[in-house]
Amino acid sequence: MKPLLLAIMLLWLPGYGLAMQQNDAEAPIKVVNTTTDQAIAERLSAITAAIAGMELIEVSVQAGVLTLSGEVANTQLKSEAAAIASRLEGVVYVQNRLQEQLAVRSRLAPAAEKFSEMLTTTVQMLPLLLVALVALVSFWLLGGWAAKRGAWLRYIGLTELASNLGMRFVRVAISGIGILIALELLDATALVSAVLGVAGVIGIALGFAFRNIVENYLAGVLLSTRNPFAIGDFIQIDNMSGSVVRLTSRDTVLMTQDGNHLRIPNSQIITSPMTNFSRNPLRRFEFSVGVSVDLDLNTVRQLAIATLQQMPGILTDPMPRVLVQELGDSTVTVRVLAWIDQRESDFLKARSEAIRLVKAAFDDAGIEMPEPIYRIHMADKPAPQVQSATSAATAQQPGHAEPAAADVSTDNTIEQQVQAELHHSDEENLLPDSKEATRPVSD
Numbered sequence: 001m002k003p004l005l006l007a008i009m010l011l012w013l014p015g016y017g018l019a020m021q022q023n024d025a026e027a028p029i030k031v032v033n034t035t036t037d038q039a040i041a042e043r044l045s046a047i048t049a050a051i052a053g054m055e056l057i058e059v060s061v062q063a064g065v066l067t068l069s070g071e072v073a074n075t076q077l078k079s080e081a082a083a084i085a086s087r088l089e090g091v092v093y094v095q096n097r098l099q100e101q102l103a104v105r106s107r108l109a110p111a112a113e114k115f116s117e118m119l120t121t122t123v124q125m126l127p128l129l130l131v132a133l134v135a136l137v138s139f140w141l142l143g144g145w146a147a148k149r150g151a152w153l154r155y156i157g158l159t160e161l162a163s164n165l166g167m168r169f170v171r172v173a174i175s176g177i178g179i180l181i182a183l184e185l186l187d188a189t190a191l192v193s194a195v196l197g198v199a200g201v202i203g204i205a206l207g208f209a210f211r212n213i214v215e216n217y218l219a220g221v222l223l224s225t226r227n228p229f230a231i232g233d234f235i236q237i238d239n240m241s242g243s244v245v246r247l248t249s250r251d252t253v254l255m256t257q258d259g260n261h262l263r264i265p266n267s268q269i270i271t272s273p274m275t276n277f278s279r280n281p282l283r284r285f286e287f288s289v290g291v292s293v294d295l296d297l298n299t300v301r302q303l304a305i306a307t308l309q310q311m312p313g314i315l316t317d318p319m320p321r322v323l324v325q326e327l328g329d330s331t332v333t334v335r336v337l338a339w340i341d342q343r344e345s346d347f348l349k350a351r352s353e354a355i356r357l358v359k360a361a362f363d364d365a366g367i368e369m370p371e372p373i374y375r376i377h378m379a380d381k382p383a384p385q386v387q388s389a390t391s392a393a394t395a396q397q398p399g400h401a402e403p404a405a406a407d408v409s410t411d412n413t414i415e416q417q418v419q420a421e422l423h424h425s426d427e428e429n430l431l432p433d434s435k436e437a438t439r440p441v442s443d
Helices: 002-025 037-049 075-086 104-124 126-147 151-155 160-185 190-209 211-226 266-271 297-309 347-364 389-396 413-424
Strands: 057-062 065-072 093-100 234-237 240-247 251-255 261-265 274-276 282-291 321-327 332-341
Touching: 037 057, 037 065, 037 075, 065 075, 075 093, 104 126, 126 160, 190 211, 211 240, 211 261, 211 266, 240 261, 240 413, 251 266, 251 413, 261 266, 282 297, 282 347, 297 321, 297 332, 297 347, 332 347
Parallel strands: 065 093
Antiparallel strands: 057 065, 234 240, 234 274, 240 251, 251 261, 282 332, 321 332
Protein backbone atom coordinates (compact mmCIF):
# COMPACT_ATOMS: atom_id res chain seq x y z
CA MET A 1 0.00 0.00 0.00
CA LYS A 2 2.76 2.46 0.85
CA PRO A 3 4.55 2.08 -2.50
CA LEU A 4 1.22 2.68 -4.28
CA LEU A 5 0.57 5.88 -2.33
CA LEU A 6 4.13 7.08 -3.01
CA ALA A 7 3.68 6.55 -6.77
CA ILE A 8 0.37 8.43 -6.76
CA MET A 9 2.00 11.40 -4.97
CA LEU A 10 4.90 11.48 -7.44
CA LEU A 11 2.45 11.60 -10.36
CA TRP A 12 0.22 14.18 -8.72
CA LEU A 13 2.83 16.67 -7.51
CA PRO A 14 4.12 17.82 -10.99
CA GLY A 15 0.56 18.37 -12.19
CA TYR A 16 -0.24 20.32 -9.06
CA GLY A 17 2.85 22.52 -9.55
CA LEU A 18 1.94 23.24 -13.20
CA ALA A 19 -1.59 24.13 -12.20
CA MET A 20 -0.28 26.50 -9.54
CA GLN A 21 1.98 28.22 -12.11
CA GLN A 22 -0.94 28.70 -14.48
CA ASN A 23 -3.09 30.09 -11.70
CA ASP A 24 -0.31 32.52 -10.77
CA ALA A 25 0.03 33.69 -14.40
CA GLU A 26 -3.74 34.29 -14.63
CA ALA A 27 -4.16 35.60 -11.12
CA PRO A 28 -6.51 38.58 -10.95
CA ILE A 29 -5.21 42.04 -10.05
CA LYS A 30 -6.14 42.94 -6.48
CA VAL A 31 -8.29 46.01 -6.13
CA VAL A 32 -8.79 47.99 -2.94
CA ASN A 33 -12.44 48.32 -1.89
CA THR A 34 -13.65 45.65 -4.30
CA THR A 35 -17.27 46.25 -3.30
CA THR A 36 -17.44 49.64 -5.10
CA ASP A 37 -17.32 50.33 -8.87
CA GLN A 38 -15.50 53.60 -8.16
CA ALA A 39 -12.44 51.72 -6.85
CA ILE A 40 -12.27 49.67 -10.07
CA ALA A 41 -12.48 52.81 -12.22
CA GLU A 42 -9.81 54.65 -10.20
CA ARG A 43 -7.44 51.71 -10.32
CA LEU A 44 -7.76 51.27 -14.12
CA SER A 45 -7.47 55.05 -14.68
CA ALA A 46 -4.21 55.08 -12.72
CA ILE A 47 -2.86 52.18 -14.80
CA THR A 48 -3.75 53.70 -18.21
CA ALA A 49 -2.37 57.09 -17.20
CA ALA A 50 1.03 55.47 -16.61
CA ILE A 51 1.16 53.78 -20.06
CA ALA A 52 2.23 55.84 -23.07
CA GLY A 53 -0.56 56.06 -25.65
CA MET A 54 -3.38 55.30 -23.15
CA GLU A 55 -3.55 58.69 -21.48
CA LEU A 56 -6.83 59.62 -23.21
CA ILE A 57 -8.77 56.52 -22.11
CA GLU A 58 -11.97 57.20 -20.13
CA VAL A 59 -13.16 54.53 -17.68
CA SER A 60 -16.66 54.02 -16.32
CA VAL A 61 -17.93 51.11 -14.20
CA GLN A 62 -21.51 50.21 -13.36
CA ALA A 63 -22.48 47.01 -11.56
CA GLY A 64 -19.17 45.39 -12.49
CA VAL A 65 -19.56 46.23 -16.21
CA LEU A 66 -16.49 48.24 -17.26
CA THR A 67 -16.72 50.55 -20.25
CA LEU A 68 -13.62 51.89 -22.05
CA SER A 69 -14.00 54.96 -24.25
CA GLY A 70 -11.73 57.61 -25.70
CA GLU A 71 -8.75 57.27 -28.09
CA VAL A 72 -5.57 55.23 -28.20
CA ALA A 73 -2.54 55.49 -30.45
CA ASN A 74 -2.97 52.17 -32.30
CA THR A 75 -4.84 48.85 -32.44
CA GLN A 76 -2.32 47.05 -30.23
CA LEU A 77 -2.90 49.47 -27.35
CA LYS A 78 -6.65 49.05 -27.80
CA SER A 79 -6.36 45.28 -27.30
CA GLU A 80 -3.94 45.64 -24.39
CA ALA A 81 -6.25 48.06 -22.57
CA ALA A 82 -9.15 45.58 -22.84
CA ALA A 83 -6.91 42.75 -21.57
CA ILE A 84 -5.81 44.79 -18.55
CA ALA A 85 -9.41 45.73 -17.74
CA SER A 86 -10.57 42.11 -17.84
CA ARG A 87 -7.99 41.15 -15.23
CA LEU A 88 -9.26 43.60 -12.61
CA GLU A 89 -11.00 42.01 -9.63
CA GLY A 90 -14.71 42.66 -9.58
CA VAL A 91 -15.04 43.21 -13.35
CA VAL A 92 -17.86 41.15 -14.84
CA TYR A 93 -17.78 42.34 -18.46
CA VAL A 94 -15.66 44.77 -20.52
CA GLN A 95 -17.14 47.02 -23.22
CA ASN A 96 -14.32 48.20 -25.49
CA ARG A 97 -15.41 51.41 -27.23
CA LEU A 98 -11.92 52.78 -27.79
CA GLN A 99 -11.11 54.54 -31.06
CA GLU A 100 -7.75 54.81 -32.81
CA GLN A 101 -6.26 58.26 -33.24
CA LEU A 102 -6.42 59.26 -36.90
CA ALA A 103 -4.83 62.69 -36.65
CA VAL A 104 -1.53 63.06 -38.52
CA ARG A 105 0.13 64.70 -35.55
CA SER A 106 -0.78 61.86 -33.24
CA ARG A 107 0.50 59.28 -35.73
CA LEU A 108 3.78 61.11 -36.23
CA ALA A 109 4.41 61.60 -32.54
CA PRO A 110 5.73 58.03 -31.90
CA ALA A 111 7.97 58.19 -34.95
CA ALA A 112 9.30 61.58 -33.89
CA GLU A 113 9.95 60.23 -30.43
CA LYS A 114 11.86 57.25 -31.80
CA PHE A 115 13.85 59.47 -34.14
CA SER A 116 14.73 61.70 -31.21
CA GLU A 117 15.92 58.69 -29.23
CA MET A 118 18.02 57.50 -32.19
CA LEU A 119 19.54 60.94 -32.60
CA THR A 120 20.41 61.09 -28.91
CA THR A 121 21.99 57.62 -29.11
CA THR A 122 23.96 58.62 -32.21
CA VAL A 123 25.33 61.72 -30.52
CA GLN A 124 26.37 59.63 -27.54
CA MET A 125 28.07 57.09 -29.82
CA LEU A 126 29.78 59.71 -31.98
CA PRO A 127 33.25 59.11 -30.49
CA LEU A 128 32.92 55.36 -31.09
CA LEU A 129 31.72 56.03 -34.65
CA LEU A 130 34.81 58.15 -35.32
CA VAL A 131 37.12 55.46 -33.91
CA ALA A 132 35.38 52.77 -36.00
CA LEU A 133 35.64 54.93 -39.12
CA VAL A 134 39.35 55.52 -38.50
CA ALA A 135 39.91 51.76 -38.07
CA LEU A 136 37.98 51.00 -41.27
CA VAL A 137 39.87 53.57 -43.37
CA SER A 138 43.22 52.51 -41.90
CA PHE A 139 42.73 48.84 -42.80
CA TRP A 140 41.44 49.80 -46.26
CA LEU A 141 44.58 51.81 -46.94
CA LEU A 142 46.71 49.03 -45.49
CA GLY A 143 45.05 46.55 -47.86
CA GLY A 144 45.75 48.83 -50.83
CA TRP A 145 49.37 49.21 -49.80
CA ALA A 146 49.79 45.43 -49.47
CA ALA A 147 48.13 44.86 -52.86
CA LYS A 148 50.81 46.99 -54.52
CA ARG A 149 53.60 44.90 -52.99
CA GLY A 150 52.97 41.75 -55.01
CA ALA A 151 56.49 41.32 -56.35
CA TRP A 152 57.26 38.68 -53.69
CA LEU A 153 54.54 36.45 -55.18
CA ARG A 154 56.36 36.47 -58.51
CA TYR A 155 59.61 35.60 -56.73
CA ILE A 156 58.05 32.34 -55.53
CA GLY A 157 57.10 31.36 -59.09
CA LEU A 158 53.53 32.66 -59.50
CA THR A 159 52.52 34.21 -62.80
CA GLU A 160 51.21 37.73 -63.24
CA LEU A 161 47.56 36.67 -63.29
CA ALA A 162 47.97 34.46 -60.22
CA SER A 163 49.84 37.27 -58.43
CA ASN A 164 47.04 39.74 -59.21
CA LEU A 165 44.47 37.29 -57.89
CA GLY A 166 46.51 36.76 -54.71
CA MET A 167 46.87 40.49 -54.14
CA ARG A 168 43.15 41.04 -54.53
CA PHE A 169 42.50 38.32 -51.97
CA VAL A 170 44.97 39.95 -49.56
CA ARG A 171 43.30 43.32 -49.98
CA VAL A 172 39.82 41.90 -49.38
CA ALA A 173 41.02 39.97 -46.32
CA ILE A 174 42.67 43.01 -44.71
CA SER A 175 39.66 45.21 -45.46
CA GLY A 176 37.38 42.54 -43.96
CA ILE A 177 39.40 42.59 -40.73
CA GLY A 178 38.88 46.36 -40.56
CA ILE A 179 35.13 45.93 -41.00
CA LEU A 180 34.97 43.33 -38.21
CA ILE A 181 36.91 45.62 -35.85
CA ALA A 182 34.59 48.55 -36.66
CA LEU A 183 31.49 46.43 -35.97
CA GLU A 184 33.02 45.19 -32.71
CA LEU A 185 33.61 48.76 -31.56
CA LEU A 186 29.99 49.63 -32.37
CA ASP A 187 28.73 46.47 -30.64
CA ALA A 188 27.11 45.39 -33.90
CA THR A 189 28.77 42.03 -34.38
CA ALA A 190 25.33 40.45 -34.75
CA LEU A 191 25.15 42.28 -38.07
CA VAL A 192 28.08 40.21 -39.36
CA SER A 193 25.99 37.03 -39.52
CA ALA A 194 23.29 38.79 -41.51
CA VAL A 195 25.86 40.35 -43.85
CA LEU A 196 27.58 36.99 -44.39
CA GLY A 197 24.25 35.33 -45.07
CA VAL A 198 23.29 37.95 -47.63
CA ALA A 199 26.77 37.77 -49.17
CA GLY A 200 26.47 34.01 -49.46
CA VAL A 201 23.13 34.24 -51.26
CA ILE A 202 24.46 36.96 -53.57
CA GLY A 203 27.61 34.92 -54.21
CA ILE A 204 25.57 31.87 -55.23
CA ALA A 205 23.41 33.98 -57.55
CA LEU A 206 26.43 35.65 -59.13
CA GLY A 207 28.19 32.30 -59.42
CA PHE A 208 25.34 30.92 -61.52
CA ALA A 209 25.02 34.14 -63.54
CA PHE A 210 28.74 34.50 -64.33
CA ARG A 211 29.73 30.82 -64.23
CA ASN A 212 31.43 30.88 -67.62
CA ILE A 213 33.38 34.04 -66.82
CA VAL A 214 34.61 32.61 -63.52
CA GLU A 215 35.56 29.30 -65.17
CA ASN A 216 37.53 31.05 -67.90
CA TYR A 217 39.28 33.30 -65.36
CA LEU A 218 40.34 30.40 -63.15
CA ALA A 219 41.39 28.42 -66.22
CA GLY A 220 43.52 31.40 -67.29
CA VAL A 221 45.20 31.36 -63.87
CA LEU A 222 46.00 27.64 -64.24
CA LEU A 223 47.27 28.05 -67.80
CA SER A 224 49.52 30.96 -66.86
CA THR A 225 50.86 28.90 -63.95
CA ARG A 226 51.42 25.62 -65.80
CA ASN A 227 52.68 27.21 -69.06
CA PRO A 228 51.63 24.42 -71.46
CA PHE A 229 52.55 26.66 -74.41
CA ALA A 230 54.47 29.84 -75.21
CA ILE A 231 54.10 32.64 -77.71
CA GLY A 232 54.58 31.29 -81.23
CA ASP A 233 53.96 27.63 -80.35
CA PHE A 234 51.80 25.75 -82.85
CA ILE A 235 49.07 23.92 -80.95
CA GLN A 236 45.94 21.95 -81.78
CA ILE A 237 42.84 21.83 -79.54
CA ASP A 238 40.14 19.45 -80.77
CA ASN A 239 39.91 20.31 -84.47
CA MET A 240 41.25 23.87 -84.05
CA SER A 241 44.90 24.72 -84.59
CA GLY A 242 47.13 27.76 -84.89
CA SER A 243 50.13 29.62 -83.50
CA VAL A 244 49.74 31.09 -80.00
CA VAL A 245 49.53 34.89 -79.99
CA ARG A 246 48.47 35.67 -76.43
CA LEU A 247 46.76 34.38 -73.31
CA THR A 248 44.18 36.66 -71.65
CA SER A 249 42.13 36.24 -68.50
CA ARG A 250 39.19 35.03 -70.59
CA ASP A 251 40.51 33.33 -73.74
CA THR A 252 43.56 32.25 -75.72
CA VAL A 253 44.22 33.88 -79.09
CA LEU A 254 45.61 31.75 -81.93
CA MET A 255 46.61 32.73 -85.46
CA THR A 256 45.53 30.10 -87.96
CA GLN A 257 47.48 29.12 -91.05
CA ASP A 258 45.14 31.36 -93.04
CA GLY A 259 46.24 34.38 -91.00
CA ASN A 260 42.96 34.65 -89.06
CA HIS A 261 42.56 35.26 -85.32
CA LEU A 262 40.98 32.37 -83.42
CA ARG A 263 39.82 32.93 -79.82
CA ILE A 264 39.27 29.83 -77.69
CA PRO A 265 37.80 30.09 -74.14
CA ASN A 266 40.35 29.12 -71.50
CA SER A 267 37.96 26.63 -69.90
CA GLN A 268 37.76 24.72 -73.19
CA ILE A 269 41.55 24.55 -73.41
CA ILE A 270 41.78 23.17 -69.87
CA THR A 271 39.16 20.46 -70.46
CA SER A 272 40.13 19.48 -74.03
CA PRO A 273 43.05 17.41 -75.34
CA MET A 274 45.82 19.68 -76.61
CA THR A 275 48.75 18.90 -78.89
CA ASN A 276 51.79 21.19 -78.82
CA PHE A 277 53.75 20.65 -82.01
CA SER A 278 56.51 23.09 -80.97
CA ARG A 279 57.49 21.72 -77.57
CA ASN A 280 59.65 18.97 -79.14
CA PRO A 281 61.80 20.30 -82.04
CA LEU A 282 61.94 16.85 -83.65
CA ARG A 283 58.86 15.76 -85.57
CA ARG A 284 58.00 12.77 -87.73
CA PHE A 285 56.02 12.87 -90.97
CA GLU A 286 54.59 9.91 -92.85
CA PHE A 287 52.82 8.97 -96.06
CA SER A 288 51.64 5.78 -97.72
CA VAL A 289 52.54 4.34 -101.15
CA GLY A 290 50.89 1.46 -102.97
CA VAL A 291 53.11 -0.92 -104.96
CA SER A 292 52.45 -4.04 -107.01
CA VAL A 293 52.07 -7.37 -105.22
CA ASP A 294 54.62 -8.91 -107.60
CA LEU A 295 57.50 -6.76 -106.33
CA ASP A 296 60.15 -7.66 -103.77
CA LEU A 297 59.13 -5.59 -100.73
CA ASN A 298 62.69 -5.68 -99.39
CA THR A 299 63.92 -3.91 -102.51
CA VAL A 300 61.09 -1.36 -102.27
CA ARG A 301 61.90 -0.64 -98.64
CA GLN A 302 65.65 -0.22 -99.17
CA LEU A 303 65.10 2.08 -102.17
CA ALA A 304 62.71 4.34 -100.22
CA ILE A 305 65.07 4.54 -97.22
CA ALA A 306 68.10 5.30 -99.43
CA THR A 307 66.13 8.04 -101.22
CA LEU A 308 65.10 9.73 -97.98
CA GLN A 309 68.61 9.51 -96.51
CA GLN A 310 69.93 11.55 -99.45
CA MET A 311 67.23 14.24 -99.06
CA PRO A 312 68.28 17.50 -97.31
CA GLY A 313 66.56 18.06 -93.95
CA ILE A 314 65.88 14.39 -93.18
CA LEU A 315 67.56 13.24 -89.96
CA THR A 316 69.72 10.17 -89.91
CA ASP A 317 69.03 9.66 -86.21
CA PRO A 318 66.27 8.64 -85.89
CA MET A 319 66.67 7.12 -89.35
CA PRO A 320 63.83 6.80 -91.90
CA ARG A 321 61.70 3.67 -91.80
CA VAL A 322 59.44 1.88 -94.27
CA LEU A 323 56.76 -0.50 -92.95
CA VAL A 324 54.40 -2.80 -94.80
CA GLN A 325 51.01 -1.52 -93.79
CA GLU A 326 48.40 -3.49 -95.71
CA LEU A 327 48.11 -6.27 -98.29
CA GLY A 328 45.33 -5.76 -100.84
CA ASP A 329 44.01 -7.62 -103.86
CA SER A 330 46.28 -5.84 -106.33
CA THR A 331 48.32 -3.48 -104.15
CA VAL A 332 50.64 -3.65 -101.19
CA THR A 333 50.52 -0.47 -99.11
CA VAL A 334 53.81 0.57 -97.53
CA ARG A 335 54.11 3.31 -94.94
CA VAL A 336 57.09 5.68 -95.19
CA LEU A 337 58.22 7.53 -92.02
CA ALA A 338 61.01 10.07 -91.52
CA TRP A 339 62.09 12.67 -88.93
CA ILE A 340 62.96 16.37 -89.36
CA ASP A 341 64.23 19.15 -87.09
CA GLN A 342 61.50 21.80 -87.09
CA ARG A 343 64.02 24.50 -86.27
CA GLU A 344 65.70 23.97 -89.65
CA SER A 345 63.09 22.36 -91.92
CA ASP A 346 59.45 23.07 -92.64
CA PHE A 347 57.11 20.17 -91.98
CA LEU A 348 54.88 20.52 -95.07
CA LYS A 349 57.75 21.30 -97.41
CA ALA A 350 59.78 18.32 -96.22
CA ARG A 351 56.86 15.93 -96.51
CA SER A 352 55.99 17.20 -99.98
CA GLU A 353 59.56 16.84 -101.22
CA ALA A 354 59.87 13.36 -99.69
CA ILE A 355 56.76 12.18 -101.56
CA ARG A 356 58.11 13.61 -104.81
CA LEU A 357 61.55 12.01 -104.45
CA VAL A 358 60.17 8.60 -103.50
CA LYS A 359 57.83 8.60 -106.48
CA ALA A 360 60.65 9.65 -108.82
CA ALA A 361 62.91 6.91 -107.44
CA PHE A 362 60.18 4.29 -107.88
CA ASP A 363 59.55 5.45 -111.44
CA ASP A 364 63.25 5.28 -112.30
CA ALA A 365 63.53 1.78 -110.81
CA GLY A 366 60.45 0.57 -112.69
CA ILE A 367 58.50 -0.07 -109.53
CA GLU A 368 54.86 -0.20 -110.52
CA MET A 369 52.34 1.66 -108.38
CA PRO A 370 49.02 0.22 -109.66
CA GLU A 371 45.82 2.14 -109.48
CA PRO A 372 42.95 0.59 -107.52
CA ILE A 373 40.42 1.68 -110.16
CA TYR A 374 40.07 -0.01 -113.56
CA ARG A 375 39.48 2.19 -116.59
CA ILE A 376 37.90 1.06 -119.88
CA HIS A 377 38.74 2.99 -123.08
CA MET A 378 35.97 2.71 -125.65
CA ALA A 379 37.57 4.82 -128.41
CA ASP A 380 40.59 3.69 -130.41
CA LYS A 381 42.71 6.81 -130.90
CA PRO A 382 46.41 7.13 -131.62
CA ALA A 383 48.37 8.09 -128.54
CA PRO A 384 49.43 11.75 -128.74
CA GLN A 385 53.08 12.60 -128.46
CA VAL A 386 53.14 14.56 -125.19
CA GLN A 387 56.30 16.08 -123.89
CA SER A 388 56.40 17.87 -120.58
CA ALA A 389 57.42 21.47 -120.47
CA THR A 390 60.31 20.57 -118.20
CA SER A 391 61.60 17.88 -120.60
CA ALA A 392 61.28 20.21 -123.59
CA ALA A 393 63.15 22.98 -121.82
CA THR A 394 65.85 20.54 -120.76
CA ALA A 395 66.21 19.13 -124.25
CA GLN A 396 66.73 22.58 -125.70
CA GLN A 397 69.67 23.24 -123.40
CA PRO A 398 73.13 21.85 -124.14
CA GLY A 399 73.59 19.08 -121.58
CA HIS A 400 70.96 17.82 -119.19
CA ALA A 401 71.46 19.66 -115.88
CA GLU A 402 69.96 18.14 -112.76
CA PRO A 403 67.02 20.11 -111.28
CA ALA A 404 67.81 22.28 -108.29
CA ALA A 405 67.16 20.81 -104.86
CA ALA A 406 63.77 21.66 -103.40
CA ASP A 407 63.53 24.26 -100.64
CA VAL A 408 62.60 22.66 -97.31
CA SER A 409 63.65 25.54 -95.07
CA THR A 410 61.31 26.85 -92.39
CA ASP A 411 58.48 29.16 -93.41
CA ASN A 412 58.37 32.22 -91.12
CA THR A 413 55.27 33.87 -92.58
CA ILE A 414 53.04 33.19 -89.59
CA GLU A 415 55.83 34.07 -87.12
CA GLN A 416 56.19 37.48 -88.70
CA GLN A 417 52.45 38.10 -88.46
CA VAL A 418 52.42 36.98 -84.81
CA GLN A 419 55.26 39.38 -83.94
CA ALA A 420 53.50 42.21 -85.79
CA GLU A 421 50.30 41.51 -83.86
CA LEU A 422 52.16 41.54 -80.52
CA HIS A 423 53.87 44.80 -81.45
CA HIS A 424 50.76 46.73 -82.49
CA SER A 425 48.13 45.36 -80.05
CA ASP A 426 47.63 46.75 -76.53
CA GLU A 427 45.60 43.75 -75.30
CA GLU A 428 46.84 42.07 -72.14
CA ASN A 429 49.08 39.05 -72.54
CA LEU A 430 49.68 36.70 -69.62
CA LEU A 431 52.36 34.73 -71.45
CA PRO A 432 55.99 35.77 -70.91
CA ASP A 433 58.07 36.93 -73.85
CA SER A 434 59.77 33.91 -75.37
CA LYS A 435 62.45 33.35 -77.93
CA GLU A 436 61.48 33.55 -81.55
CA ALA A 437 59.60 30.34 -82.13
CA THR A 438 59.65 28.14 -85.15
CA ARG A 439 56.27 27.30 -86.58
CA PRO A 440 55.81 23.59 -87.14
CA VAL A 441 52.69 22.88 -89.16
CA SER A 442 50.20 20.14 -88.49
CA ASP A 443 49.12 17.66 -91.09
